[in-house]
Amino acid sequence: xxxxxxxxxxxxxxxxxxxxxxxxxxxxxxxxxxxxxxxxxxxxxxxxxxxxxxxxxxxxxxxxxxxxxxxxxxxxxxxxxxxxxxxxxxxxxxxxxxxxxxxxxxxxxxxxxxxxxxxxxxxxxxxxxxxxxxxxxxxxxxxxxxxxxxxxxxxxxxxxxxxxxxxxxxxxxxxxxxxxxxxxxxxxxxxxxxxxxxxxxxxxxxxxxxxxxxxxxxxxxxxxxxxxxxxxxxxxxxxxxxxxxxxxxxxxxxxxxxxxxxxxxxxxxxxxxxxxxxxxxxxxxxxxxxxxxxxxxxxxxxxxxxxxxxxxxxxxxxxxxxxxxxxxxxxxxxxxxxxxxxxxxxxxxxxxxxxxxxxxxxxxxxxxxxxxxxxxxxxxxxxxxxxx
Amino acid sequence: xxxxxxxxxxxxxxxxxxxxxxxxxxxxxxxxxxxxxxxxxxxxxxxxxxxxxxxxxxxxxxxxxxxxxxxxxxxxxxxxxxxxxxxxxxxxxxxxxxxxxxxxxxxxxxxxxxxxxxxxxxxxxxxxxxxxxxxxxxxxxxxxxxxxxxxxxxxxxxxxxxxxxxxxxxxxxxxxxxxxxxxxxxxxxxxxxxxxxxxxxxxxxxxxxxxxxxxxxxxxxxxxxxxxxxxxxxxxxxxxxxxxxxxxxxxxxxxxxxxxxxxxxxxxxxxxxxxxxxxxxxxxxxxxxxxxxxxxxxxxxxxxxxxxxxxxxxxxxxxxxxxxxxxxxxxxxxxxxxxxxxxxxxxxxxxxxxxxxxxxxxxxxxxxxxxxxxxxxxxxxxxxxxxx
Numbered sequence: 148x149x150x151x152x153x154x155x156x157x158x159x160x161x162x163x164x165x166x167x168x169x170x171x172x173x174x175x176x177x178x179x180x181x182x183x184x185x186x187x188x189x190x191x192x193x194x195x196x197x198x199x200x201x202x203x204x205x206x207x208x209x210x211x212x213x214x215x216x217x218x219x220x221x222x223x224x225x226x227x228x229x230x231x232x233x234x235x236x237x238x239x240x241x242x243x244x245x246x247x248x249x250x251x252x253x254x255x256x257x258x259x260x261x262x263x264x265x266x267x268x269x270x271x272x273x274x275x276x277x278x279x280x281x282x283x284x285x286x287x288x289x290x291x292x293x294x295x296x297x298x299x300x301x302x303x304x305x306x307x308x309x310x311x312x313x314x315x316x317x318x319x320x321x322x323x324x325x326x327x328x329x330x331x332x333x334x335x336x337x338x339x340x341x342x343x344x345x346x347x348x349x350x351x352x353x354x355x356x357x358x359x360x361x362x363x364x365x366x367x368x369x370x371x372x373x374x375x376x377x378x379x380x381x382x383x384x385x386x387x388x389x390x391x392x393x394x395x396x397x398x399x400x401x402x403x404x405x406x407x408x409x410x411x412x413x414x415x416x417x418x419x420x421x422x423x424x425x426x427x428x429x430x431x432x433x434x435x436x437x438x439x440x441x442x443x444x445x446x447x448x449x450x451x452x453x454x455x456x457x458x459x460x461x462x463x464x465x466x467x468x469x470x471x472x473x474x475x476x477x478x479x480x481x482x483x484x485x486x487x488x489x490x491x492x493x494x495x496x497x498x499x500x501x502x503x504x505x506x507x508x509x510x511x512x513x514x515x516x517x518x519x520x521x522x523x524x525x526x527x528x529x530x531x532x533x534x535x
Numbered sequence: 536x537x538x539x540x541x542x543x544x545x546x547x548x549x550x551x552x553x554x555x556x557x558x559x560x561x562x563x564x565x566x567x568x569x570x571x572x573x574x575x576x577x578x579x580x581x582x583x584x585x586x587x588x589x590x591x592x593x594x595x596x597x598x599x600x601x602x603x604x605x606x607x608x609x610x611x612x613x614x615x616x617x618x619x620x621x622x623x624x625x626x627x628x629x630x631x632x633x634x635x636x637x638x639x640x641x642x643x644x645x646x647x648x649x650x651x652x653x654x655x656x657x658x659x660x661x662x663x664x665x666x667x668x669x670x671x672x673x674x675x676x677x678x679x680x681x682x683x684x685x686x687x688x689x690x691x692x693x694x695x696x697x698x699x700x701x702x703x704x705x706x707x708x709x710x711x712x713x714x715x716x717x718x719x720x721x722x723x724x725x726x727x728x729x730x731x732x733x734x735x736x737x738x739x740x741x742x743x744x745x746x747x748x749x750x751x752x753x754x755x756x757x758x759x760x761x762x763x764x765x766x767x768x769x770x771x772x773x774x775x776x777x778x779x780x781x782x783x784x785x786x787x788x789x790x791x792x793x794x795x796x797x798x799x800x801x802x803x804x805x806x807x808x809x810x811x812x813x814x815x816x817x818x819x820x821x822x823x824x825x826x827x828x829x830x831x832x833x834x835x836x837x838x839x840x841x842x843x844x845x846x847x848x849x850x851x852x853x854x855x856x857x858x859x860x861x862x863x864x865x866x867x868x869x870x871x872x873x874x875x876x877x878x879x880x881x882x883x884x885x886x887x888x889x890x891x892x893x894x895x896x897x898x899x900x901x902x903x904x905x906x907x908x909x910x911x912x913x914x915x916x917x918x919x920x921x922x923x
Contacts, residue, residue, distance in 0.1 A: 152753075153715070153751075155715075156715075156751070241903075241905075242752075243752075243903065243904045243905075244747070244748045244751045244752060244904060245748075245900070245904070246744040246745075246747075246748065246897060246900070248744065248895070248897040248901075249748075249897050249900045249901050249904075251897075251901075252853070252854055252895075252897055252898050252900075252901025253901050255853045255854070255901075256849075256853050257852070257853075300744060300747045300748055300751065301744055301747070302742070302743035302744040302747065302766065303743065303747065304692075304743075304766075306719045313714075314714070315713070315714025315715045315716055316714035316715045317714070318712040318713065318714040319712075320712065320713065320714055320716070324706040324707075324708065325703070325706065325708065325718070325719075326701075326702070326703020326704035326705070326706040326708055326721065326727075327541070327543075327544075327703045327704045327721035327722075327723060327726065328703055328708070328718055328719050328720055328721040329718075329719040330713070330716055330717075330718070330719065331694045331713075331716050331717040331718065331719040332716055333714065333715035333716040333717075333747075334715075334747055335715060338715065339714075354690065355690035355691065355692075356634040356636065356688060356689055356690040357634075359632070359634075359688045359689070359690065359691065359721075359722055360632045360633075360634065360637075360688055363541075363544070363632045363688065364630075364631075364632060365540075378690065378692075461644070464645070465640070465643045465644050465645075466640055466643070507636070507640075509634060509636040509637050509639075509640055510640050512633070512634070512637045512640075513636075513637050513639075513640025513641050513643075515629075515631065516631050516632060516633070516637075517629075517631075
């Protein structure tokens with residue numbers, strides 16, 4: 148019994164096969180011509196990672212490196228790169244959906260050869276997944292295809308509800324008809340088609356439990372929102388999905404996290420990108436995303452602007468958690484990131500380092516879900532009390 | 536602008552309010568009559584946790600304890616219990632959906648009183664969430680209401696797809712029309728109504744990434760399955776949902792995990808329940824759940840029965856991971872659990888301890904997704920090669 152492949156996936160496969168074929172054809176031709184086979188790949192090093200303050204995202208610079216077969220220091224990496232490319236290419240042709248863990252297993256084997264002294268030597272293609280992952284990233288930057296475009300899947304935590312219809316695979320899904328559950332975003336969100344949307348903004352909530360509460364209480368319906376959760380540190384699919392909501396539908400994106408350096412970094416990953424994987428940012432980052440809260444001035448107020456705190460002194464005493472050493476260290480690191488060097492963020496981080504206090508979103512629902520839903524969030528949005 | 540409450544939730548609230556009111560009314564009456572207020576609560580200790588080998592689940596025994604207000608060692612716990620009950624009761628009346636973290640924050644405050652020497656003393660209602668969680672569990676066993684029945688929400692990782700229609704809230708959801716995404720199960724799965732189902736079994740996959748692959752390749756359609764993932768250690772909602780699929784729809788449930796003690800424990804939690812929270816098992820465990828794999832005999836074969844391994848020697852060399860000390864220790868613990876004392880499980884654990892080898896499901900998709908989907912899973916099911 149054959150299974151009908153989704154027409155969307157068939158198209159995606161055809162595109163990826165074509166790009167891969169094109170990109171590696173040159174190499175094969177070089178070999179046939181008797182020339183030295185080598186690949187020229189953009190560098191993914193930190194020194195080639197640039198913060199573009201105009202576009203507000205992290206980008207790869209123009210540095211490249213050569214990966215050459217005839218260089219002894221390079222030949223292992225060269226072999227790994229071609230091995231990975233061929234595994235992906237075959238998976239595409241065979242209608243497979245490998246994960247990055249699969250790719251590691253598929254390529255993992257022992258090569259036996261004779262060295263120049265005639266001795267038999269054994270060498271593994273790779274030992275750890277971090278080796279195969281690194282090679283996969285090289286292929287992503289070399290082909291300019293994200294792994295999702297090569298139908299490589301991964302686990303996926305993001306969820307969404309809202310008054311919106313999408314097409315995924317061959318189905319049309321009404322995200323306003325999910326009952327008390329939610330729609331779990333697919334690992335390849337570029338293949339989603341937005342059909343129609345009736346919403347004024349996107350609210351991204353770090354915590355799944357808070358998402359559940361706002362969903363259940365009808366937040367998205369009442370305030371015409373698309374409600375998304377990343378369930379902690381966002382994965383690639385959730386980031387890409389949010390970016391598309393912002394870029395293609397023009398919806399403002401507000402991010403709601405705990406008031407601590409971990410929460411602020413989640414915001415930063417949504418907005419700017421991940422520092423070590425800057426090549427993804429151009430596709431995955433949402434430079435226009437706004438930090439809605441919870442901010443330090445929400446907790447303590449701001450004498451400078453006359454802003455009143457959302458918590459009373461008694462509530463602060465009951466709800467605030469003392470920052471740990473790791474939080475302090477993380478906040479000091481954030482202070483030095485280019486994109487946190489705005490007056491608003493520097494103020495936030497200074498208050499944090501001075502008060503050594505953090506707060507969870509749940510402290511706000513602890514005051515009552517209605518407070519979070521009908522006071523805090525709408526007031527912050529309506530008065531423009533977010534941080535860019 | 537008012538939000539329409541789901542009619543399902545309104546009914547659930549009414550029921551929980553009634554039970555809570557009934558259970559605590561006696562206490563109030565005692566106080567009004569001038570009698571000593573005390574609660575009689577089933578013990579949740581390990582010594583009162585019994586493995587019922589007939590029903591194949593963990594259960595609470597008949598031991599109870601008294602929580603009395605006029606006993607100095609008890610009065611703090613007594614106060615906490617009534618505080619928690621009143622917070623839940625109010626949340627129900629106010630159409631709230633608290634999380635266990637919220638309940639912690641809502642109750643957390645400082646009580647100031649004069650001790651018998653006239654000194655002012657300060658005492659926190661509770662300091663850590665584990666204190667408030669423990670009190671919540673007491674209320675669960677005292678009222679015989681699971682927290683979900685009191686509309687207490689939590690984060691939720693479980694997902695499902697399959698040829699099945701359900702009602703959740705006021706929506707009807709077709710789980711066969713989720714595109715490449717999936718339906719994220721609600722935190723209160725008892726409120727789901729099964730409308731119709733066209734499936735022959737339930738396959739629960741530990742790993743979300745493997746779920747994504749099987750879903751994308753059309754596994755559930757081809758083999759008439761309801762496909763579920765717990766995305767790691769299963770949460771309560773996923774366990775309850777799977778139990779209902781088995782109990783109410785009569786669908787056999789097969790569990791697919793990594794071949795390691797962590798995976799076997801996931802199976803054990805689905806089937807028997809969680810050791811420290813045995814009072815949940817009566818509702819959340821699926822005693823008929825079957826362990827489909829990956830088993831040690833799948834990897835190494837079984838000379839005794841003539842079973843051939845699913846992996847060649849080369850594949851074993853490439854795919855097997857060496858067990859860590861913690862794995863060995865965990866396996867030794869599992870060997871002593873009553874429900875692992877069957878000949879089949881003892882054999883599995885012995886092979887594991889002898890070979891000190893574990894294997895991930897991804898090693899099977901590493902052999903090709905088609906192998907996992909069209910050979911391994913159907914062959915295991917059709918030949919009855921599971922472990923009870």
